[in-house]
Amino acid sequence: MNLAFLASHGGSNMQAIIDAIKKGQLNANPVLCISNNSNSKALERARSEGVACKHLSSSTHPDPNDLDLAILDALNEHQTDLVILAGYMKKIGERTLAAFRGKILNIHPALLPKFGGKGMYGKRVHEAVIAAEEKESGPTVHLVDEKYDNGPILARAKVPVHPNDTPDDLAARVLKEEHRIYWQTISKIISGEVNLPS
Ligand code: GRF
Numbered sequence: 011m012n013l014a015f016l017a018s019h020g021g022s023n024m025q026a027i028i029d030a031i032k033k034g035q036l037n038a039n040p041v042l043c044i045s046n047n048s049n050s051k052a053l054e055r056a057r058s059e060g061v062a063c064k065h066l067s068s069s070t071h072p073d074p075n076d077l078d079l080a081i082l083d084a085l086n087e088h089q090t091d092l093v094i095l096a097g098y099m100k101k102i103g104e105r106t107l108a109a110f111r112g113k114i115l116n117i118h119p120a121l122l123p124k125f126g127g128k129g130m131y132g133k134r135v136h137e138a139v140i141a142a143e144e145k146e147s148g149p150t151v152h153l154v155d156e157k158y159d160n161g162p163i164l165a166r167a168k169v170p171v172h173p174n175d176t177p178d179d180l181a182a183r184v185l186k187e188e189h190r191i192y193w194q195t196i197s198k199i200i201s202g203e204v205n206l207p208s
Contacts, residue, residue: 028059046067085109165198
């Protein structure tokens with residue numbers, strides 16, 4: 011199973027998946043990391059793990075259709091089986107989505123279908139969870155479709171929300187679970203325990 015990552019910033023989720031592969035917990039190959047941010051830590055991490063890197067963004071490809079095709083070409087060139095969005099802040103283009111429908115995974119730092127959608131990313135998600143006085147939060151792994159945070163849910167993990175949590179406290183607790191649930195879900199896809207639509 012060849013995994014390609016799309017990441018915009020830190021890439022800690024990508025790193026956790028690569029670490030699981032290195033420990034022999036996950037039987038997959040990290041083949042490519044694409045970032046829209048040429049200075050991202052994600053690209054730096056991928057480079058130091060010996061994973062092929064590509065910077066593809068509106069600065070390399072000003073026309074969104076060209077960018078979409080460049081991303082699709084890169085994924086195909088590396089014989090990608092699964093596309094792993096790991097903190098990727100851009101929408102996937104139409105052509106890429108059509109070619110990899112049902113094979114693009116995302117992780118969201120709240121229990122979808124709550125606290126998702128356009129504008130719900132980063133600290134805002136955890137602020138909203140705390141403001142709603144939720145007792146639980148946690149990451150969701152889901153398939154990507156045309157809408158933000160909308161595709162079929164593959165896995166969720168719960169963590170408590172404590173009364174005096176700051177958004178940063180909660181983000182750290184959720185992130186820890188992200189680093190476990192993402193590679194475990196990929197592992198279940200590989201073993202057939204989690205089925206992707208054909
Ligand atoms: C994570 O919180 C994830 O849920 C969201 O973006 C963040 C990415 O973090 N989609 P990192 O870049 O993997 O460290």
